[in-house]
Amino acid sequence: MTLIVLVSVVAVAAFYYVISAYQQPGPLTTNTHFVVPDGAGLAQISQMLERNGIVSDARVFRYMTASYLQKEQTLKAGEYEIKAGMSMKDIALLLESGKSILYSVSMPEGLTVQQMVKRLADDPILEGPVPNELPPEGSLRPDTYKFSRGTTRGEILAQMRAAQEKLIDQIWAKRDPDLPIKTKQEFVTLASIVEKETGKDDERAHVASVFMNRLNKGMRLQSDPTILYGLFGGAGRPADRPIMRSDIDKQTPFNTYQIKGLPPTPIANPGRAALEAVANPWRTNDLYFVADGTGGHAFAATLDEHNANVRRWRKIEAERANASGDTLNGGSPGGADAEKPPKGN
Template sequence: MPVTDSSQNGGSQNNGTPFGRDADANGQKGPIIPKSPTEALRPEKVPEPPRRSRKARSQLVIFLNFVMTMIVFVMVAAVATFFYVMNSFQEPGPLQTNTNFTVREGAGLAEIANSLERNGIVSDARIFRYVTQTYKRDARRDSLKAGEYEIKAGASMKEIMELLQSGKSILYAVSLPEGLTVKQMFARLAADPNLVGDLPAELPPEGSLRPDTYKFSRGTTRAEIVSQMIASQQRLVEQIWEKRDPDLPIQTIEEFVTLASIVEKETGQADERAHVASVFINRLNKGMRLQSDPTIIYGLFGGDGKPSDRPIYRSDIRKETPYNTYVIRGLPPGPIANPGRAALEAVAHPWKTDDLYFVADGTGGHAFAQTLEQHNANVRRWREIEAERRETPEATLDEAPEVDPDAANN
């Protein structure tokens, strides 16, 4: 059988290689190409996943761009809003003239902010409320305090907030001078329009209220002022009583206040009080009646005081009352007024004199005497002054003496 050349008849050949054939493009195995040792050790490539289409990539980019744009917009809007709010909070307000603004006790921030806007003090209640609320979260800052405040024209919200936080409200004052009785002091407190609330139903003891000028903010109650007066007088009396002269003929702190109230009513001149006190101390030491005219008035009219158009008659001097020191010996049963510091100090540290008498000298003061003869001469001079005043057409009833000169400490 003739031998056929495989290279010519399409038979199998290995091109000089022993490894057979690789598949060709039609699925037929072609010749196997040997790999070098380096290529054999190199890892084969992992097939790449199918790529997204260009359309899908475009939608994702658009979404991300939208999100970023919104984030930037929100941040810009937030910054702009913050600067607007803070600028509004710190810029001058709409108030044209100074005005008073009252924060009631227990008022909340929303109520205060709305009231400020309603009264034309701030331009936007929400800005005031939100920013103030932010400040209030700071533990170092105080909340808004009740009271009445004077707000200046053009005040910014920040200035208003700081003012209401400070509690520096408008202060009013009620003056209660020395020598008034408890009833008279209560009448002044009741008439003050800036105080609120009722007075205590029960009057405190005579002499227990401290005469002074009391400052308070709107909304303060009358009972609060009374409590301050009682506490202040108690401290004052105890301090002065502890440092009194050791040889006083006074046994108790109640007697001390009683004598001070008599000295208070006898003279309105500060430099005379210790001199007047010495006269009463000398009389107590000698067992003499004090013969003080203000005790007659208190015995007749009590805490209401003598009517201004009523003189003291001889019959009043002889009338027996627990307070009339022309009738009783020693001190009356209690004070006849509320003494101040000067009168208390005068009784605690009286002058060292031998005087036993005094009478008005026509100048607002008194003439003092050691003997009855000297005193009677002083009384005669006072009568002459009184007669001259009554003859003067310009003289008024208030300028005429209230006490019969015959009864003046003799």
């Protein structure tokens, strides 16, 4: 009888010890990251936790977690942040929740497909290769994409492409029916030009109206960013390479100083604001715009008005050059000599 009582006491004590050990603060003194591999079972995870000093007893973690969660395959693969002093019970709940650490990669508006793919390739967390064949220009949505460790570059790229297709369809369906652009390809192409022309939210629809008016009148768009894309493609213009006046005359399929209408493809990936601006541009008579010295543009409906705006901009350029000791580069498109909307790039 005494032996039975003793065994019972020991069993009860062991039971309460296991429960207490499972719920009491753990041995970690600082936060740490822990990766649950794909396909890892509870036994393997328990050993890894003990080996990394995250739990004090792998057996306690394994048996209590199996009992508490009812099944062994509920712990999800991923990278987790384990807080200092976290109990075994809380660790099990965290790994069961699947709330792994999220990383992010940002894709600003106006990047080309080539530039976006390079960002994916350079990200140190993403896995797998980038595709050999790039998606079409304009087909990737600019945004910040969150992902967990183990996500592949191909998965993010597919997500970007699906998001852009959905966005384009939504905005295209709500477009002004009187636009001179008739296809989604033309829509995205013009939106990409607007995206590259201005970063000001309150200007995009105005810039879009200028290009719509020029298309309606059969005028060339004469957009500086199309010169650059024709010369440098998706890699973009080197930072130390100005636009030369001679560049205007270079024949490329994208140079809207030389071609009529739109380029054959977009020149970048436009964001929501640029797409919405092109779908529903302002209704104006403006045909020209030029930098105004504040980061925005001065718009004009006539060439005389535009030439006056150009003279003001040239004066600002000269004053800035004198103040800095620089000399003006005469190669930037612009001036009062053509039916064009020169920009201050």
